[in-house]
Amino acid sequence: MANDAPFKHNSKMMNRLDLTTRLVGKLKNDEAVIGGIGNSNFDLWNAGPRAQNFYMLGSMGLAAPIAFGVALAQPQRRVFALEGDGSLLMQLGCLATIANVAPKNLTIIVWDNAMYQITGSQKTASAGKADFVEIARGAGLAQSAWANDEADFERLIDATLAGDGPWFIAARIDGSTPKGQTPREPVAIKDNFMRGIAIKPA
Numbered sequence: 001m002a003n004d005a006p007f008k009h010n011s012k013m014m015n016r017l018d019l020t021t022r023l024v025g026k027l028k029n030d031e032a033v034i035g036g037i038g039n040s041n042f043d044l045w046n047a048g049p050r051a052q053n054f055y056m057l058g059s060m061g062l063a064a065p066i067a068f069g070v071a072l073a074q075p076q077r078r079v080f081a082l083e084g085d086g087s088l089l090m091q092l093g094c095l096a097t098i099a100n101v102a103p104k105n106l107t108i109i110v111w112d113n114a115m116y117q118i119t120g121s122q123k124t125a126s127a128g129k130a131d132f133v134e135i136a137r138g139a140g141l142a143q144s145a146w147a148n149d150e151a152d153f154e155r156l157i158d159a160t161l162a163g164d165g166p167w168f169i170a171a172r173i174d175g176s177t178p179k180g181q182t183p184r185e186p187v188a189i190k191d192n193f194m195r196g197i198a199i200k201p202a
């Protein structure tokens with residue numbers, strides 16, 4: 001199904017795997033990346049395995065809360081959360097909590113395809129009137145922006161890698177289906193991630 005959501009902003013419709021690959025390509029300091037349920041973590045997997053990736057398999061809305069916890073536990077490590085629009089809508093309260101605690105090392109990215117793609121492409125509220133950047137700013141995340149195009153997305157990622165967060169980036173994406181899926185091995189995912197962020201011996 002195409003993402004035919006009404007135009008609430010000027011951002012180009014982009015591709016989740018392409019943007020995820022651009023993000024991962026910029027990570028040189030063992031930054032942690034938390035992929036949300038379904039397509040967000042599938043395309044994080046498809047962008048290439050990293051020991052510092054955590055793939056959320058079962059529950060919607062937990063990428064940002066998990067990333068928030070990692071960011072607080074390891075303030076020297078930059079942490080990214082990748083979440084689908086439907087999943088973030090289920091857990092909007094986390095934005096207000098994150099804004100109030102304001103970890104400098106945290107970036108939340110929402111992939112807005114305006115649908116619950118993986119369960120049948122039902123429309124989300126962002127196919128209607130909801131605007132994620134307005135929501136994030138209203139929650140108190142002042143450094144929030146739509147990525148206007150791929151170059152703008154890269155510029156925003158560069159800013160998150162150089163300066164103090166928290167940051168919130170929204171990207172309008174198409175309805176492409178990920179080529180492959182993260183293996184359903186939750187214990188291995190957890191153990192690899194714990195080793196990757198140096199809280200479990202290699």
Ligand SMILES: Cc1ncc(C[n+]2csc(CCOP(=O)(O)OP(=O)(O)O)c2C)c(N)n1
Binds near residue numbers: 059086088117118
């Ligand atoms: C708490 C919870 N409710 C419902 C589901 C079923 N479910 C799994 S993925 C999904 C849709 C996710 O939509 P979105 O986050 O927008 O990602 P997309 O599939 O569009 O990439 C749903 C409804 C679930 N796994 N967990």
